[in-house]
Amino acid sequence: MTIAGRWQALEPAVRSAALNSARDRAGVPDIERRALWASRPSGAVLERAAADRLRPWPRLLLSDFARYWRDGVRTAYENPAGELRQRTSTAVLAAALTGSEEYLDEAADGLLLLCEQTTWCWAAHESFATARGEVVADPGTPYLDLGAAETVEVLAWADLVLGPALDERVPGLRRRIRSEASQRVIEPFLTDRRWHWLGLDGHLHNWNPWIHGHVLAAALFLDTDPVRREQVVDLVVDGLDRYLQALPADGGCDEGYAYWWNGPARLASALELLDRITLGAFDPWRCAPMEELARYPQRMALGAGWFVNVGDGSARPNPDQPWDVLHRWGRRTGDREVMAQAAGYRDRSTAVVGLGRALVALVDDDWREAAVVPEPLPRSSWLPDVQLLVARQEGGSSAGWTLAVKGGNNDENHNHNDVGSFIAALDAVPVLVDLGQPTYTAISFSDRRYEQWVVRSEWHNVPVVDGREQEAGSRWRATDFAVHGDDRAELDLSEAYPTGSLRRSVSLDRRDQVVRVVDNWAAGTEVVEHFVIAGRPVAHEPGRLVVETLGGGLAELGWDAGLGAGKLETLAVDDEMLERVWGSVVHRLILAAGNNSFELTLTRGLR
Known part of the structure; x- marks a missing residue:
């Protein structure tokens, strides 16, 4: 049964009781439960809250907001806006944990600052202002985007946990919070069904569960009109159902590991809240493909904090993710490996990753x-719907080689032109790499997206064919993707390029500890191989390149010496997000591949 089917199958009295008692059933008691809150671990939260009080509150400036239109910079406004939400959330947690008036005042200051923002929308999404030819948002026509959803989430959970204390300390603030939430989020959600993230056109992505989950919290904790609250929740359930049904049955995520946390994991948080308020009667966890979705993070893990990154995402993401969400997901599906992976990251994650999630975790x-x-590290994972194979030398260990091979098409969410590309990691550390997500700017999701070098196919581990890179669009795809055993992928890349005929085989020879890539093509096709490399080249000669990896190991690339040494390029990394992962430079090996076939091997180098 679908999510929507399960919700509608509940007795009307059960649904009514769930909505009317949501604040009591959400599982997070209010501040007056002092014995419970005083017993919670508070060190990291209070340390951060105390440090915040020594700094001025973030300033949100029109000139920073306008930079999106002026020079394409998003972070000048989005970063301080995020800091305001984060600082407010930390103060709310500190107030709940201590019950102190200083932190309650700090939280109230932050909540009112959020209410006083002209817009909660991020400039990159403010299409209403763009349509008017302006750079100033109109409070009368609010745009419901991720920024608005993230802001109302803070207000909703703060009201839930601090409500009685706010009424006593700052009478009127909660009324203001409800008014702003209604005008900026709840009414636009109910009255305008044209929002692209609803997925009514069949195009579903992470905005859907991300925004729906926060709208759900706003309706349950802030809306006092029972009729309107029920309307909102029914629409939320329909939206979440639409998203889940659009996800592949194999539990894959075409947006990659980084956005899994803001896609399927957001879905799980919303479903968990619905399950809590129905006292478990809703039970969405057996809806396909919920069990498979929970296994995606372990399938993408390389080990030591490195992950397979396809699309926009970091190969070494911040460990500050809400791993407790995954742990509860595993508990509800009875999956011990899901629980084990989550628990392994518990003490590595210290940030407040969403107020609601932080409160539930506490x-x-x-x-x-x-x-x-x-950490559970599967020997092999094959996701046929998204066409992704991950194979490691030995299950349960990050030692040796791990190989990831991607098919798919070039019209995926957060797409890179990377059909047929692969990642090879030695002792968990990527050597032949996918560079991942650069810092977002105004062109990141525009028709100029592929001006960014890191999303182009010539900066992935795929060839240039007949002088042409891969292009963007669903027509450019892999065909005939077949997996043999659990360690060899074969795929046809002919339809990934405008001309030419090309087949690729990528395999992990566990016995000899070799990664092997073999390309074959029809006569008359010109192939120039491209390989993107992280680490420090230490030897380069015809048929051989030795690289010291970012983990300190040695990896040796080998090919037919008759093809020469190829061209080894070094590119300075001028993007902060990329530099944090790969360092100040990356390299690219370019080899003219000769006649009809090419073979590359990767082995462990010797010192």
Whole structure:
């Protein structure tokens, strides 16, 4: 049964009781439960909150907002806006944990600052202002985007946990919060069904569960009109159902690991809240493909904090993710490996990743007490719907080679032109790499997206064919993708390029500890191989390149010496997000491949 089917199958009295008692059933008690809050771990939160009080509040300036239109810079406004939400959330947590008036005042200051923003929308999404030819948002026509959703989430959960104390300390603030939430989020959600993230046109992506989940919290905790609250929740359930049904049955995520946390994991948070308020009667966890979706992070793990990154995402993402969400997901589906992976990251994650998630984590004793065991690293994972194979030398270990091979098409969410590309990691550390996400700017999601070098196919591990890169669009795809055993992928890349005929085989020879890439093409096709490399080249000669990896190991690339040494380029990395992962430079090996076939091998180098 679908999510929507399960919701509608509940007895009307059960749904009514769930909505009317949502604040009591959400699992997060208010500030007056002092014995509970005083017993929670508070060190990191209070340390951060105390440090915040020594700094001025972030300033949100029109000149920074306008930079999106002036020079394409998004972060000048989005960063301080995020800091305001983060600081307010930290103060709310500190107030709940301590009950102190200083943190309650700090939280109230932040909540009112959020209410006083002209817009909660990020400039990159403010199409209403763009349509008017302006750079100033109109409060009378609010745009419901991720920024608005993230802001109302803070207001909703703050109201839930601090409500009685806010009424006593700052009477009127909660009325203001409800008014702003209604005007900026709830009414636009109910009255305008043209929002692209609803997915009514069949195009679903992470905005859907991300925004729906926060609208759900706003309706349950802030809306006092029972009729309107029910309308909102029914629409939220329909939207979440639409998203889940659009996800592949294999549990894959075409947006990649980084956006899994803001796609499927956002879905899980919203479904968990609905399940809580129905006292478990909703039980969405057996809806396909929920169990498979929970396994995606372990399938993408390379080990040591490195992950397979396709599309926009970092190969070494910040560990500050809401791993408690995944742990509860695993508990509800009975998947011990899902729980084990989550528990392994519990003490590495210290940031407040969303106020609602932080509050739920604080009161989850099973999460706090979960045993930490070695991270589950599957020997092989094949996701046929998204066409992604990940194979490692030995299951349960990051030692040796791990190989990831991608098919798909060039019209995926957060797309890079990377059909047929692969990642090879030695002892968990990528050597032949996907560079991942650069800092977003005004062109990141525009028709100029492929001016960015890191999303172009010539900066992925695929060839240039007949002098042409891959192009963007669903017509450019892999065909005949077949997996043999659990360690060899074969695919036809002829339809990934405007001309030429090309087949690729990528395999991991576990016995000899070799990664092997073989390309074959029809006569008359010209192939120039491209390989993107992280680390430090230490030897380069015809048929051989030795690289010291970012982890300190040695990897040797080998090919037919008759093809020469090829061209080894070094490119300075001028993007902060990329530099944090790969360092100040990356390299690209370019080889004219000769007649009809080419073979590359990767082995462990010797010192």
